[in-house]
Amino acid sequence: MERVDVAIVGGGPGGSSAARTAAAAGADAVVFEKGVPREDRAGPGPDSTDAAGMLDYWLDLMDEDPADIPDEVILREIDGAAFLGPSEDVFLQSTGIDATYDGFGFCYHRAKLDDWLRREAEDEGADYRVGTGVKDVTSVAANGGYRHRLTLHDGHEVEADALVLADGPGRQITMPTLDQFLPEDESASVRLAPPETNHIAYQEYRRFPEEVFEDDRISFWWGWMPGETAYPWVFPNDGTVARVGLTMPIGMDLDDVENPEDYRLLREDDDRIPGGAEYVRRLLEELYGDEYDVEEDFPRVESRGKSKGTETYPISSTCPIESPTGADLAVVGGAMGATSAFHEGGTHVAVRTGKIAGRRAAEGTLDGYNAEWKDAIGSEILRNVAIADVVGDFGPGDWDRTFRVTRQIQDASDGGWSLSRRNAASASGGLKLYAAYKRAKFRYRKGKYVQVRESEYEV
Numbered sequence: 397m398e399r400v401d402v403a404i405v406g407g408g409p410g411g412s413s414a415a416r417t418a419a420a421a422g423a424d425a426v427v428f429e430k431g432v433p434r435e436d437r438a439g440p441g442p443d444s445t446d447a448a449g450m451l452d453y454w455l456d457l458m459d460e461d462p463a464d465i466p467d468e469v470i471l472r473e474i475d476g477a478a479f480l481g482p483s484e485d486v487f488l489q490s491t492g493i494d495a496t497y498d499g500f501g502f503c504y505h506r507a508k509l510d511d512w513l514r515r516e517a518e519d520e521g522a523d524y525r526v527g528t529g530v531k532d533v534t535s536v537a538a539n540g541g542y543r544h545r546l547t548l549h550d551g552h553e554v555e556a557d558a559l560v561l562a563d564g565p566g567r568q569i570t571m572p573t574l575d576q577f578l579p580e581d582e583s584a585s586v587r588l589a590p591p592e593t594n595h596i597a598y599q600e601y602r603r604f605p606e607e608v609f610e611d612d613r614i615s616f617w618w619g620w621m622p623g624e625t626a627y628p629w630v631f632p633n634d635g636t637v638a639r640v641g642l643t644m645p646i647g648m649d650l651d652d653v654e655n656p657e658d659y660r661l662l663r664e665d666d667d668r669i670p671g672g673a674e675y676v677r678r679l680l681e682e683l684y685g686d687e688y689d690v691e692e693d694f695p696r697v698e699s700r701g702k703s704k705g706t707e708t709y710p711i712s713s714t715c716p717i718e719s720p721t722g723a724d725l726a727v728v729g730g731a732m733g734a735t736s737a738f739h740e741g742g743t744h745v746a747v748r749t750g751k752i753a754g755r756r757a758a759e760g761t762l763d764g765y766n767a768e769w770k771d772a773i774g775s776e777i778l779r780n781v782a783i784a785d786v787v788g789d790f791g792p793g794d795w796d797r798t799f800r801v802t803r804q805i806q807d808a809s810d811g812g813w814s815l816s817r818r819n820a821a822s823a824s825g826g827l828k829l830y831a832a833y834k835r836a837k838f839r840y841r842k843g844k845y846v847q848v849r850e851s852e853y854e855v
């Protein structure tokens with residue numbers, strides 16, 4: 397049987413980054429990526445679905461120098477983010493967080509970012525194998541540590557001293573692998589099951605008429621469709637092509653929606669929650685339908701995305717889990733639930749958790765992994781979990797109020813954006829919002845945002 401030092405399941409940003417640092421630390425590191433076909437990549441590669449926005453301070457969290465990112469990855473610099481409620485909006489031109497990157501952020505080509513991260517790993521000597529997925533993992537205690545046997549779908553077996561799970565928010569391998577260390581009634585398969593904790597995302601690549609293409613901003617419409625963390629967005633790419641997409645909870649029932657008539661993307665004759673493609677069509681109709689024939693003037697760009705200009709994807713809008721590091725195992729990125737529970741940004745935290753896990757797996761110091769990722773990205777996770785908590789049951793009116801307050805706070809922030817008690821006090825309703833955010837942060841302080849604790853694993 398083949399033996400390796402560090403095996404990595406999944407070759408997205410988390411997996412490639414783990415392979416890169418593991419190989420750099422001298423380990424024999426192998427990535428197993430099942431391989432997903434995309435219109436915009438020759439041959440199968442990692443999944444690479446992403447609206448693909450990067451904010452200034454995320455580069456610091458990734459621990460990447462922007463100068464190292466190849467030009468072909470960056471599609472367009474942006475000046476800010478627009479948040480649009482049913483009738484109020486706000487345009488933020490600063491994240492309000494210190495960053496070394498000089499600018500608000502940029503939109504990037506996700507497949508090219510993933511391909512670059514793969515090259516970085518291979519340059520360090522990692523072996524990146526694409527085309528056959530991992531079917532299952534068996535972990536057994538051996539010689540005072542653990543050994544992990546991976547069986548691939550083609551029957552090939554590999555044994556590894558350390559395992560990094562980077563299979564993304566679908567967690568098809570993460571859940572059963574963690575189940576080996578959890579009591580049956582507390583299993584990961586139940587606690588992390590997609591319908592319980594995950595959302596579905598859908599996006600289309602559309603070519604916009606030049607006169608309405610907003611190339612300087614990413615835009616989010618909140619309070620336009622029902623559901624927690626449910627919102628459509630537009631991200632400008634190259635030329636006048638934008639990704640138009642949305643995220644929404646899996647399996648929502650229209651009967652559970654209070655005041656469906658308040659949502660601009662629902663229709664009186666809906667008998668169920670619309671599908672992703674229908675939501676995208678309705679958004680474009682609402683925004684441009686008076687002056688344009690949406691299907692004709694905003695055509696889908698079929699040469700991009702996973703299939704004819706579209707992509708569908710699971711996404712874990714949830715809290716992160718700790719890893720059973722005593723079993724020489726680390727879970728990273730989307731698989732560990734590090735993707736933001738509020739805005740779905742997650743590539744940066746996948747890269748960082750991957751880097752930490754890979755290096756420690758190679759050094760044999762995985763026992764420090766949970767503490768180190770909290771130190772590196774804990775403030776980002778806390779911020780996102782707290783905001784998600786505050787806005788969890790917001791309806792359209794709450795979003796309008798919040799954007800009005802945010803605009804007033806912005807006006808009080810000397811041209812930038814910073815949330816302080818003093819700035820909040822300058823907006824009517826600002827202190828209430830500020831207090832709710834502070835309370836949520838307090839509730840989740842000291843890592844209380846963690847969904848599965850290391851102490852729960854039986855290792």
Ligand SMILES: Cc1cc2nc3c(=O)[nH]c(=O)nc-3n(C[C@H](O)[C@H](O)[C@H](O)COP(=O)(O)OP(=O)(O)OC[C@H]3O[C@@H](n4cnc5c(N)ncnc54)[C@H](O)[C@@H]3O)c2cc1C
Nearest residue numbers: 406408409410430442443447448449530564729730742743
């Ligand atoms: C629609 C959408 C928009 C988003 N927008 C943004 C954004 O603008 N900015 C941002 O930073 N983040 C965004 N995110 C989040 C971001 O995509 C994720 O946080 C990030 O991809 C997580 O990286 P990862 O490596 O952990 O997982 P993934 O990128 O999901 O990679 C996991 C890999 O594992 C492979 N795999 C799965 N199972 C197996 C198996 N059994 N065997 C072998 N391989 C397997 C998959 O093929 C995949 O390539 C968005 C997500 C979605 C869905």
